[in-house]
Amino acid sequence: MFLATGLAVIRRAGWIALLALTLAACASGPELTEGDAEHTAAPTATPAEPAPEPMPAETMPAEPAAPEPEFHPAAPERYVVREGDTLWSIANTFLRDPWHWPEIWLANPQIPNPHLIYPGDVLSIHHVDGELRVMVDGGPRVLPVERLSPRIRVEALDDVETLPISTLQPFMFRPRVVDEATLEQAPYIVAAHDERVIYGPGDRVYLRHAPDAERYDLYHVVRRDRALTDPDTGEELGIATLPIAEAEIVRGGEIATALLRTGDREAIRGDRLLPFDDEPDLLFDIGRPPADLEGTVILLFDAISQIGSLQAAVINRGKRDGVRNGQVFATWEAGRTARDPISRNRNELIELPEEEIGTMMVFRTFDKVAYALVLHSTHPIREGYKVRHP
Template sequence: MPALRFHSIAKASASAIIVTLITAGCATTHPSPPTKKNTPPQTPVAQAKPLTAKQGLHAEPIHIKPSAPKRYVVKKGDTLWAIAKRYLHSPWNWPEIWYDNPHIKNPHWIYPGDILSLYYVNGKPRVTITGGPSITGLPTVVLKPSVTYQPLPKNQHPIPIQTITPFLVYPRVVPVKMFKHAPHIVAGADSRILYQSGNQVYVRGLPANSHTAWYSVYRSKGALKDPKTGKIIGHEVAYLGNIHITHHGKISTGILKHTREEITAGDRLLPLVQKHYDYTFMPRAPQNQIHAQIISLFNSISMVGQYQVVVIDSGTKSGLQRGDVLAVDKPGRRITDHFATRKESRQVKLPNQHIGLIMVFRTFKRISYALVMSATRPIMVDDLVHNP
């Protein structure tokens, strides 16, 4: 669907880390076909991974748009989401019409110049590659250092990668047990109550035999509750900085590093994240029925819009995965019908209103982060989330 490695086919400047949320996974490696001089290498549009008919919940058949092209040549700047929209009203159903060509070395990759053909098998639509670089092979060339400047396409919605990076690198919502049992700061080396980079502090709760030297420090911003049961399912937390543990023991000693805010007793330690995150997402419909609600908003007090982040009360326990696309509804109001007949109830619930789409980009057991892909009205806490 900045799909989300946020790449488009268009070549981007190495200094401009701006991505398009719509592309669904650009390759980091290319096939190795015969050598051809002075021909620039192509970058794939995306990796289209096929699914079986019921790997997603689709009670209705897939409908191809009447305007869908029988033959389409992939162009630079295309995205997987844009290509899917040429064929489908629901682009997240693309994996169900994609067909691998077994004669292609890398059948999942789509490159500029590839020819996509639409045909039907037993009445079911299929799209596959019938010509272009994926079949004829991509040239290999020797690259020389250079700088290329290219304007972003005006018909696409560029998104800074930092829109979701903080949510992938630093947790913003922590499960109850993890936060409850996390080690905490008990005091500093002197009598002050606020600490910053360079200050020595003491930590309680770290394993005495641990060899882990680096942690991140977080502070709770409030508990998140299940809207149905009222039970706490997580803590919204703020990242404060890092700490280097210099001595492990019943009471450990550490030095604060790179603090963003002043740290105090009671702030919690969680393992420092030091891994590469995959920014590649394949937008699709969920494989299970999802009925959830929005329980928290980020960087907003009461409402959010396109390309902002929300938290929903559903996660891996319900079968949610990265890339799942969900619809958002505004719950219908309950009103009194003053004109109801004697046989009719005076209390009426109005229909829910569809107001947008979100895409899940990080999952936990009972909660998930999702990015607002589109919205016709402001999205708020308690809005309903379900299969598109």
């Protein structure tokens, strides 16, 4: 879940795993009464039969112990939340593995909305029952108190790289994947008010095949990018489009008139118009994809051969595969081939192993594909690279 001003930290109940309970039972034989003891015969000297050997009990493999949260050695004792911080960047400040943030978060019942973090809040590390926890214990929402604790050192930290939620806004509503029939039947630009061949915001353009368009209707202007195909099965996954502009209908009719509003690039004749879809929710939970899910980068958004941090890509997995907004995938670089310098066969090539090079987060999901934003990457990401459970 990303943090903006007043953004919810996390729904802790969704992160905590259930603990397994084991039950032990014991049984005892029936007790003899005093009357029964008097009538009990003395034991005879018959040889005792050997007791049957116990059957070996089936043993279940022990569940692997869940890893414990591990703090950074240089984690600050106090951290002041700033505008533009995200939950992911704050968790990275304190923990080696940010996924353990729900396990160390401690709500302060003495402040309003203890499960929310605001700019100006002071996050501090506390010892609770012998374990380290982080909570809000300073800032404008907390009454001033004198906190007595030993201090080892005080040093300034370099600015932590953050991912403000505004970074997502250029991507959140514009990427569209449609089927071939929908794109072919969509209205398209045939000309403009003058004889120019490219158009921008403020220009009036004429549309054809828009019989249902009425005044004030809003449309996305898009351009066909590429047909998407699953590299594993050959299935056609849809048509990816490039966002061009927004258009508002000013006059309907057989040849409708539209006014171009904000735009990402120049519009041209033949660009299609798709109706506005529901505005996506900018606030979603950060999570992991299904454990056994693997996908492939099949398209680089608005790029030629490679992308890096804060750029987008399309993967060949979507809603039908269990992909949801907010899921974070690990990105794996395909292993290249190298020539063995020692082998007797000078032309022998060996395939090098894959390498994990970054992470990307899904922000727009369709039925068969999804768009993901690269959160960080140590090497350029290209088509054909794999994405997996981190």
